[in-house]
Every structure is written in C-alpha cells, then in structure tokens.
Amino acid sequence: MALKYVKTALLLCSLLVATQSAxxxxxxxxxxxxxxxxxxxxxxxxxxxxxxxxxxxxxxxxxxxxxxxxxxxxxxxxxxxxxxxxxxxxxxxxxxxxxxxxxxxxKGLIGLRVFVINVDREAEFARVSSKNELMNFTPLQGEEWPDTKILQANGFNVATVPNFKDAYSLLLQNKGDFFPRSVIEVSAELEGRSASLKLEPDMALYYPTxxxxxxxxxxxxxxxxxxxxxxxxxxxxxxxxxxxxxxxxxxxxxxxxNRRIYTLDNPLLPPETPLADERLWYVIEQ
Incomplete structure (x- = not known):
C-alpha cells in the first residue's frame, strides 16, 4: 500500500513539473x-x-x-x-x-550583394565587363565582418570600417569605391541617405553563406x-x-x-552548412 502511495505521489509531482514547465x-x-x-x-x-x-x-x-x-x-x-x-x-x-x-x-540572400556607389563613379562602373575588372575597385566592409575575409580571399583589396554607417560616409568622400550590401539590407539602408549615393544597376556578387x-x-x-x-x-x-x-x-x-552575378568562393563556410537541403535556399533564376 505504501508503494502505491509513493507511485501516486511521484506521478503527481511529474504532472506538476510538466504543467509548470509549459x-x-x-x-x-x-x-x-x-x-x-x-x-x-x-x-x-x-x-x-x-x-x-x-x-x-x-x-x-x-x-x-x-x-x-x-x-x-x-x-x-x-x-x-x-x-x-x-x-x-x-x-x-x-x-x-x-x-x-x-x-x-x-535562405542565403545574405550572400547576394549589390553595390552602393557614389554617383560620381557611375560611368567607371558602367565600363566594368568582368570580375577581374571589378577587382580593380576597392570595396568597403566592416572590420570584423566575415565578408571582409571572403572578399580578400578572392583577391579584392578591401578598405575596412568600424561599422556600416562609416562606409556610407567614406563613399561620399570617395575614400572607397563601392559598398557591397546584401539585397535584404540595402533598400532599407539607402532610404533617406544622400542623393549622392545610388545603387549600381547592373552587377552583383554572390558567395555561399x-x-x-x-x-x-x-x-x-x-x-x-x-x-x-x-x-x-x-x-x-x-x-x-x-x-x-x-x-x-x-x-x-x-x-x-537581369544583373550580371559574379560568384566568389567562401573559404570561411563551415562544413556543417546544410547546402544539400534545397528547401533552405533561394534559387536565383536568370
């Protein structure tokens, strides 16, 4: 009989703990x-x-x-x-x-990058016809961002800044050629900024991340x-x-x-990244 009471008490305690947890x-x-x-x-x-x-x-x-x-x-x-x-x-x-x-x-769009540029440089970017030519330009990126190392590993000479706001300030001063920003970030960031900054209309970079x-x-x-x-x-x-x-x-x-998308390698991508699960990634249709 005592054992029965013990079991009942334990059951009640378990139910109480589960209820409290929920x-x-x-x-x-x-x-x-x-x-x-x-x-x-x-x-x-x-x-x-x-x-x-x-x-x-x-x-x-x-x-x-x-x-x-x-x-x-x-x-x-x-x-x-x-x-x-x-x-x-x-x-x-x-x-x-x-x-x-x-x-x-x-879904991987953080690695799809369009370029914010100074309007004074628009004609220069319009003449770019290959990834190698684009590498003659200096991108701006954050000091501690993974993007900086990815761009450097692909041959870009990157100018770094403490945070993204500083990159926009340097672009206005032509102390950097372009600021690659994710497609999920750039539109919101450009709202209300100087008319001297604009999106380059034809190119993009992509790296798996x-x-x-x-x-x-x-x-x-x-x-x-x-x-x-x-x-x-x-x-x-x-x-x-x-x-x-x-x-x-x-x-x-x-x-x-309709953009020309230049693909870069990402040596920082961890091997556990679930690249094989197609449900998790956006497919760029061109």
Missing amino acids: AALWTINYPKPLDDSDARAEYPIALLKLALDKTGVNYELLPSDRILLSSKALRQLRENREVNVVWSMTDSQREKDLLPIRIPIA AMYYFVNKSNPTLARLIETGLNRAIEDGSFEALFKSSNEAILEELDIK
Whole structure:
C-alpha cells in the first residue's frame, strides 16, 4: 500500500513539473536595432516570433536595453550578457564561439550583394565587363565582418570600417569605391541617405553563406526550441510565406534576374552548412 502511495505521489509531482514547465515564461532578448524605423530587423524578428509561436511556449520577445550593432551583439552573446539570441552571418569562428541554429533564415540572400556607389563613379562602373575588372575597385566592409575575409580571399583589396554607417560616409568622400550590401539590407539602408549615393544597376556578387540565429553555448535548450519552431514553420509553409512576403518585392525592385552575378568562393563556410537541403535556399533564376 505504501508503494502505491509513493507511485501516486511521484506521478503527481511529474504532472506538476510538466504543467509548470509549459506555463513558464521564456524571456528572449535580441539586439536593439538602431531605431524603430530600422527595417532590416523586421524580418528576423518576425521569423523568430513565428518560430516561437509554432512551439506553443509562453514567451516574451524583447530588445536589449541599448542599441547593439552586430559585432558588439555577438560579443555580448558570447559573454552571456544583455542578449540571448542574435542573428548574424556565419563563419567557422562564430560557430566555435557560439551555438548556431543551422537553418539559413534568409535562405542565403545574405550572400547576394549589390553595390552602393557614389554617383560620381557611375560611368567607371558602367565600363566594368568582368570580375577581374571589378577587382580593380576597392570595396568597403566592416572590420570584423566575415565578408571582409571572403572578399580578400578572392583577391579584392578591401578598405575596412568600424561599422556600416562609416562606409556610407567614406563613399561620399570617395575614400572607397563601392559598398557591397546584401539585397535584404540595402533598400532599407539607402532610404533617406544622400542623393549622392545610388545603387549600381547592373552587377552583383554572390558567395555561399548563411545568416543564422545564434545562442550562447550554455543554452542548448533555447537553440532546440527555436530550431523546432523553424522546422515546423518550414513544414507547414509559413516560413516560405513570410520569406516571400518580406523579400520578393525587394528582389524585383533590384532587378536581380537581369544583373550580371559574379560568384566568389567562401573559404570561411563551415562544413556543417546544410547546402544539400534545397528547401533552405533561394534559387536565383536568370
């Protein structure tokens, strides 16, 4: 009889723990964007919310107390401070320092780059007819960005800046020839900027890479939670629907189908990148 009571008590305890776990509030902090109008953050936040909704957990999704640009946000995440999830382009070092959720949230578009140039240089770029000729121009990139090493590995002489805002300032001063920006970033960034800056209309660069959600290595439970939600969204089509509604109009506006796209190697691409899963990548039709 005593054994029966013990078993009953254990069962009740298990049910209580499960109920409390389901009701627990997950507080998830992401890097605060530059301002409320920073459209570059809208899609990653919307997709993260979609993934969390798919899991059924009780959560609150909040920005950090202060603005955190990419490099600072990754450092804070590595130190388990201020944020517990960051979205960023991957490389081997970041995957050593942090825990990646290997589902490319932008389906590889982070590696499709169009060029912001100074209008004074438009005629020079119009004469470019090959990748080798393009390599005579100096691209601007961030000091700690994986893109810098990728461009350098492919033969470009890269000028580096502390953050992306400085690159735009240097372009205005002709202290750099072009600023390759991802197709998912550039339109939002150019809004309200000087009329002396414009998009080069005919070319693009592409290198295989992925933008992932990253969490601290001590937080595998959160990683599994986000991964589960993303996979459910992929399976039911809601991931693809959000991706298209957020990006298709931009790709049409940038006329990607009619650009000359020069492909680069990416020596920083980790071998675990899920390149073979066709569901996870955008196919450029030309």
